[in-house]
Amino acid sequence: MKDIQGTHRLHLLDQTLDLLPQRAIYWREEQTLIVADVHLGKAQTFQRAGLAVPGDTLMHDLARLEEMLAATSAQRLLVLGDFVHHRSGLTSAVREIICEWCNRLNTELRVILGNHDRPNRHFLAGLPLVLQDISWQCGPFEFAHERIASDRFCFIGHLHPVLTLRTLRLPVFAFYSDHCVLPAFSYFTGGWPIERSKLIQAFVPLEDEILVCSIGHA
C-alpha cells in the first residue's frame, strides 16, 4: 500500500496513527479510517432556506472519503458524529445519493451519533451502517462525538477546532494528554479556536501536507 503524500505518522500507546492532509486519521493496526463532522446536506439546508450556496460539497465529500478508503485499503470507516447536518437538507434526492453511496462501500461503516445526527436517527437507521449511541471502545482507545468521562485515550469531534493566525483560520488536529480533537472533515464548516491550555501537540492539515506545530511554554 502506498502512503498518501503528506501523511504524518504518530505512535500512540503502541498504535500507528497516520494523520492525513485530507483531515482524517488512518489507524493502521485496525485498518480504520477515522473522520469527524461530515455534515452531509449542509449546502442543501442553505438552498432550501433561499441561500444560493453551491451543493457540490455533498458529492465532493463523499468522493473524498471513497478515495481515501481506496488509497488506504481501509476495512472500516469510523465517523465521529455529525455525519448529516439537518433534516431540511436531507431531501429525497440527497437521501438517495447517501444511500447509494453507503451501499456501494465495501467497508464497514460505523457512525457515532452526534447532536446533528440524533434528530435524523430514523433515516440513519435505514442505511447499511452501524450506529453507536455515545461512544465506541476499540483497542486502547475510545471514540465519541463529544468529550466524555473515560479511562482511555479518546478521539472526538464536534468542536471543529481551528488555530487562528491573525486573520487566518486553519483546521487542526489537537492533541491533549488524554484526548485528541479531530478537525471537521467537511470544507463547508466554520470552526472555533482551540483550547490552548494543556495542549500537547497540534497538526495543521494543508492541501497536501501536515504542518507540525511546536508548542512552547511561557
Added chain:
Amino acid sequence: MTRRRTLSDTQPNPDPWSRIGAWFHEQGWQPLPFQRAAWQAQSAGDSGLIYVPTGSGKTYAAVFGAIARLLENPEPQNSGLMLLYITPLRALSRDVEKAIAKPCVDLGLDVRIETRTGDTKASLRRRQKKGLPPILITTPESFALLLSYPETQEQFRQTRFVVMDEWHELAGGKRGILLELGLARLRNFAPELQTWALSATVADPPGSARLAVGTGRAPNIIKADIHRPVFLRSLTPDHVDAFPWAGHLGLAMRDKLVADLDIQRSTLIFTNTRYQAEKWFQEILDARPEWAGLIALHHGSLDQRTRDFVESGIKSGLLKLVVCTSSLDLGVDFPQVERVYQIGSPKGITRTMQRAGRAHHRIGESCEITCVPTHALELLEFAATRNAIQKGDVESRSRLQKPYDVLAQHLVSCAAGGGFLADALFQEVKTAASYADLSWQEFQWVLALVEHGGANLNSYSEYHKIAADDAGIYRITTMRLGHVHRMNIGTINSDAQLKVKFLRGKSLGMIEEGFISRLKKGDRFVFSGRTLELFRVEDDTVLVRLSRKKSHAITKWPGSRLPISESLSAELRELLSQDAKNNPSPELTAVATILERQAQVSAVPHAQQLLVEICQTREGHHLFLYPFEGRLVHEGLAPLLAYRFTQLVKASFSLTVNDYGIELLCREALPYEQMLKPELFTIENLASDIIASMNISNMAKRQFRDIARITGLVNQNYPGRRHLARQLQASASLLFDVFQRYEPENLLLRQAEREALDQFFEQSRLQRTLQRLAASQLLIRQVPHPTPFGFPLLTERVSSHLTNETIAERVAKLARQWSLNS
C-alpha cells in the same frame, strides 16, 4: 388640531404661492433666490438637484412644491401619497417631520404627515399598509421595504414628489444605488413623479443629479449662491523637537488643546477613529475633572439611548463639549455649536469643510475649524488642506458601476412586491443611471443567480427562491422566503456585532465580534468612556466589569484608517515645493526645523520629483520612496514595486506603507540605484502585475463580506425558529472559500475581485500615480540613518502585515517558528 387664523386666510381662494409667501413673511423670513428657483422648477414639472451648504433652507426649497399642490386640492387628505421624503438617518426624520408640519398646520392644510422607519410602531405600520398618508418621511431601507409589498404598488400610483435628502452621502455608494433602483420602480408606478435631490457641495453636480433623476429626463440643477468661508487654524506645538515625528496617537498636544478649550462655548471635537475618541475623551476628563457632566462621548458603537442623550444634550445646551467621530458628521441640527476641533488630519477637503460647517449653523456666517496634530507631518496636511479650501477644490466621490449584489437584492424585492416580467424590469433598471449600460446578458446572469442559484443547475437543485409562472411573471416562491428577505433588506454593512453589557445588566453599546475574539478574560479595553475588563462572552453578549487598574496595556481597535484624498495629496506635494521662508504659514514655520533637517540629511522633494532614500541599519537594507499619494494607493504600489524588483533580482521584502510613502526592507543589499528606472513605473501589464503581486484573493474576500450580506447569503435575521437560524450560520469568509473551490466563475466572486481592485487600490488612481512617477525626476539619496520622512514608516512597521510572500509560505514559516503558549 386647531390652526391659527393668519394673513393668508383673509383672501378668498388665494393662489397657493401667495399664501406660502405670506407664511414666510409671518415667520420673519425672506425666501432666498435658490428657493424661488426651486419652486418655479417644481411648478413647471421639473426634476433636479439642489445643492447648498447645510442649514441653508434646502428642506423648504424642496417641499413647498408639494405643499402648493396639496393646497390646490380641495380634499388633500384623500389624495393618496403626494410627497415622499427620504432621509438617510432615522434621527433626522423627526426633525424633518416637525419642519414640514409647521407650515402645513399654519396654512390650514389638514393632512397626515407620518414617518416610516425601523422605529415605527406596529400599529402605525398596519395603518400604512392599508393606505399611505399624503406626506411620508422615510429612510432608504424602509422605502425598499415598502416596495417589497404587493399592495404598495397601488398606493404609490399618485405620488407626485420624491425628495432625497443628503444625497451627497448616498450617491454612488451601494445604499444610493439601491435607492436608484427603487426610484426607477417608483417612476414606473407613478409616471408623473418629480424627483428632487438635496445635496451639499459636490464636485460633479450634473453627474450627481443624473443619479438622482435617472436617465429619462434632464435634471434642473439649482445652486445656492451662498458662501460659507471656512477658516482652518492649527494648534502648533511649542517645541517641535520634543514632538513625536510618528505615531498615530500623540497625546503630546493634550495640554495645549485643553488650554485652548472654552467650556462656556458649545464645542465638538472630531476624531478619526472610535479609539481616538475614547482616548481623548478620557484624557480631557483627566485634565479637567470639574468638567464631568458637561462633556460627553459620541460614536457609532455606543448604545442608541446614550447617543440620543448626547444629541439632545448638545441641542439643549446641557452638554458643552462632545468628543465624537464621523457619527456626528450628518445633518442633525446643532445651532448651539460654536466651535469645532479636529484631532489628526481629516484626510480630505470635503470632510474638513463639512465638519467646520457644524458650527454656527446660520446662513452667511463663516466657519472655523481648529486642527490638532498628532504628529509633525500632519501640520503639513493642515496647511495643504487650507490651500485646497481656498482654491475651492472638492473631492469627487468614487462611484460604483452596476453592482450585481444590489441588483440581485432588488430583483427579489420586485418578485416579492407584486412580481415582474424580465424584459420590462430590464428596461426599468436601465433607467437608473448606475445601470444605464447594463447589458441584457448581465441582467440575465443576475436573474439566473436569483432564480437558479448559479450556472450549474445540478449544484443548486434544492434552491428555489423566485420562479416564473406561465405568463412569465417572476414571483417569490414561498411566503416564508418573502419574510426572510424583508427582514434583511438594505445594504448597510456591519460586522457581526456583540452587545456590551455590565454584569449587572446595563447596556453600553455594540462592538465588533472580530475585536472581541482577540481578547481573553481579563484583557482591558476602552469603551464608552470607561476602561473595561472582559469578563465573559455569552452568545451575542460581552459581559464586562469596570477595570480598577489604570493600565497602559489597552487593546486598540484597528479602526478604519482613512487615506489622504487625491486632491489633498496633490496639494501636499505642492506645499512641499514651496519655500517656507516665502510662505510663512504657521504650520510650515512650526515644522521648519524638521524640514531643514530633512533637507540636510536627504532632500525635500518638489511636486515633480520622487524622493527615494537608501539606508542600512541593523534591521537590514531599507528603501524608502515618498510618492505622497495616500495609504490605499501605496498598499497597491508597494507589492507591485516589490514584485517588479523580484523580476530583476531574487529577494524577499517586508513592506510598510503610510500616507506619505513606502518602505521596502530586505536582508540583502540590492543594487537599488540600477533598479530604479522609469520603467519600474510603467502602466503596461499593470493589471496582470497587480494580480501577480497581491493576494487578490484576500482582498476580494474582504469585499465579499459586503456582497454576501447584500445578496442575502449571510442573513442576520430570521423570523421564528431560532434553531433553524443556527443551522444557517456561515461566515462570508467560509462561503467565499466554498465558492472559490466549487464555482470559481461565480459572478459574485468576480464582483468581489473587481471591487477589491477598484476600491482598495483605487486602481485608476494607482494608474495615474504610476504615470506621474514615471515622469518624475528621481532624487536618490544614500542616507546614514532614517530621516524625518522615513521615521514614521519605521514605527508603522510593527503593525503592518504586508509582505510579498504567498499566504502558504507565510503560514509554513510561522508554523515552523510557532510557540503556542499555555
